[in-house]
Amino acid sequence: MVREEFSIGDSVLHHLDPRVKVPAAAAFSTVVALSTRWSAMEVALGAALTLVAFARLPLGALFRRLFVVNGFIALFWAVLPVSISGTPWMHVGPLSLSVEGMALAGRMTLKSNGIILAFIALVATSSVGRLGAAMNRLKMPEKLTHLLLLTYRYLFVIQEEYERLKRAAVVRGFRPKTNLHTYRTYAYMVAILFVRAAARAERVQHAMVCRGFAGRFHALEEAPLTGKDWIGALALGGMVMGVAFMEWGAWVCS
Amino acid sequence: MHISEGILSGPVLGAGAVLTMAGCAMGLRHLESDKIARTGIMSACFFVASLIHVPIGPSSVHLLFNGAVGLILGWAAFPALLVALILQAVFFQFGGITTLGINTFIMAFPAVIGYILFRALVRRRAGWALPAAFFTGAFSVFLSGVLAALALMFTEDKFINVAGLVIGAHVPVMLIEGIMTVFLVAFLKRVQPDMLPSEGPSSR
Structure with a gap:
């Protein structure tokens, strides 16, 4: 079920340090989320597509992701053109689709896809293990990164356990x-997952203490940022500035 | 229900980020380092549980379990759900960086409210505990739906219809979550009662 399909690869972006990529993705998402002008959104989508090209991502997987994300956006396309009154664009039976509603839904589609594509190209190209280490170096609360790394570590274990429980149930028929028996069975499966997880947590805790865990995870790779990382940081910084300029440039210059 | 990137307005995203930071600060303060392994593994559990699709009529819904998260983790639900949402963003791109705050708040605030309102009843005997479990499960999903709808409404008044759809979509999930939380609590009461909230307000 859970696979990090974008994190494996050999592109420029896969090799870029997450300490550069994560802040860049955060800055890009924020600027695009706040943008209101078409020109800024178009530049942002173009920039995001360029990043995707640089990351050489598997296109099939990429389209599957975009399909799911745009499912939520489709809700807005279904509702906004009808519910927002304005200049009618075309009539479908008794309903009229307004230009304003279409424009609002269109803007959201552009922004949403731009942000997601950039996120995939910048963040999903690192494994969670490296992201966690980067978060630590970026001075995120230490307990939070521990929590992230432990959750990541045990996610696959727990998932396998759930699959095993489910297989056993299916084998027994x-x-x-849609009935109470189904809901009860699922609830019991989840409950037993919790009970076993609690027991496992105790063992893990003891094992960690035995190995000298005192509230710190030490990163094995303490590599400083290389020249390539700095070049990447400059390029990404320029990209974010470019989108910001399209949005607020006229205001700053005047 | 995750609200996608690029929809909400700056003030709503900012407010969500600030509220989630406050909630996480509260959750992490109570989280001693010997509880991190437990919370992390529980968070992995909820992640897996949220991937389960249960059938409802011809369709299926996936569960949130934020009521159960609240009952088992208390205030630590904030950091635990934040971590789960970070992983969902990285794995599936459900949500992203700017919506992390508001989406975490939408999930975690009802979890903590459910914990505060119902923990005393859930540790009583079954006659009290099971109805309380139903309300915890149903109420936290309902509150999540309302918060998501409010986030949309504060962004744009015109989103009122979408907001209505969002709440409507939560109603069947609400009932199923309520029922499942009853079974879950009944099971834990028999098998491992110390996982449910104990005396006192301390976070577990």
């Missing part, structure tokens, strides 16, 4: 349907 469990077929999910």
